[in-house]
Amino acid sequence: MARGTLDDVRIYLVRHGQSTANAAGAVSSAAPGPDLTDLGREQAEALAASLGDERIDAVYASTLVRAQQTAAPLAARLGLEVVVRDDLHEIEAGDLEDRTDEEALRGYVQPLVAWAGGDLTASAPGAPDGHAFFARFDAAIADVVALHDDDSAVVVVGHGAATRVWLGGRALNVDPAFTTSTEMENTGVIEVTGSPVAGWTVVSWQGAPVGVAAPNDPTGEALGEG
Template sequence: MSKTTIYLIRHAEAEGNFIRRFHGITDSDVTEKGKLQAQKLAERLKNVHFDVIYSSPLKRAFYTAQQIAKGRGIEIIIRADLVEINGGDWEDRCWDELPILYPKEYELWEKRPHEHCMPNGESMYELYLRAVSAFEDIVKTNSGKCVCIVTHGTLIRALLTYIKGYEFERLNEILWQDNTAINIIEYKDSRCNLLVEGDWSHLGEELSTIAYQDWWQQFLKERGIREQNINIIERRENYE
């Protein structure tokens, strides 16, 4: 069976990322920093041949996909099943409000996210099933090709449990990724090989969204990660 290569990419910074409000299906615009991030991402990928580019329908993902697609003559294929988790009552709420308004649900989100369900929204397991179904369909449709998928942080986190061969209960072992982070997967003989996980080194410190946000520092501290600015979770040399 021929090898299929998938670049799984998080969108550029959007307003919700900057102002720290929960934007799942809320369709916020890309920020000025996000536009610079997308430009850096496109420059990083300019020598990578893509046969097809898929995107979530939300503006932050589609804009990012457009920057990658420039000059390639490739139509971007929109897939509704690549959209971010439906946050239900959490949508457009300030992150600082969530543990106060929804203490039980927020504790699950933080400590046992595989059990979490958004109030009047989507559960993490529903998101996982949707993400895996989309991924498998895209791989099946594009056997032997190089594919770009632009989507969202929570969806990527859930999908990586499948790609890494984890039980979904291990979701909390998957680290969050910065905007425009790159994951590269080789699919062959019905197996996924994760070559690169969470690489946002193209941003540098000055364009990172999460590097200096308090929640990220706390996230690293809770997991015993000492580095102040993690920009590559896993990387194998000469992958491009």
């Protein structure tokens, strides 16, 4: 099929393995960011084993080191290179970066909850707002899709909050209540199909099939750590 029609691309959205920031309970969004823990590296190897037999045309990762380290074993198993793409990074923490206190954790999540309620002007102190997040993440996914023919399958290794927020705002068959209440674990995989033009449908969430729900509020929603 012709490149550029943007119909029925399959994307496996993957959260990176456990990072040292995850283990410490720290808010972490800035590049290059922390490395994976030993457990995170084991998770990355397990991801390679679980997805390594799928037909995958490309493996992408964000600019954060933990995403690239997670993607590397899978790419090697598939005989591919990890392609690092701008704008797939985590939702920015601004002035809350690297903090571990409860006030900072709440301060990071509260704007994301506000986005779900329709207030895309909310942001963490010193961080971009929801308008900026959706603009850059939509563009990043569209850029990835535009590089592939219809019926292609790609892996995008990124981050928990960014993935859940984006799906809360853009998937056709899940709503903000679903994305809030359904966890995305380290190396969790969410399979979606569709295109920037037709929209996105969640096929499975960490191995569990996802059915058809009411059309979703377009504002977005998320909880979780990067």
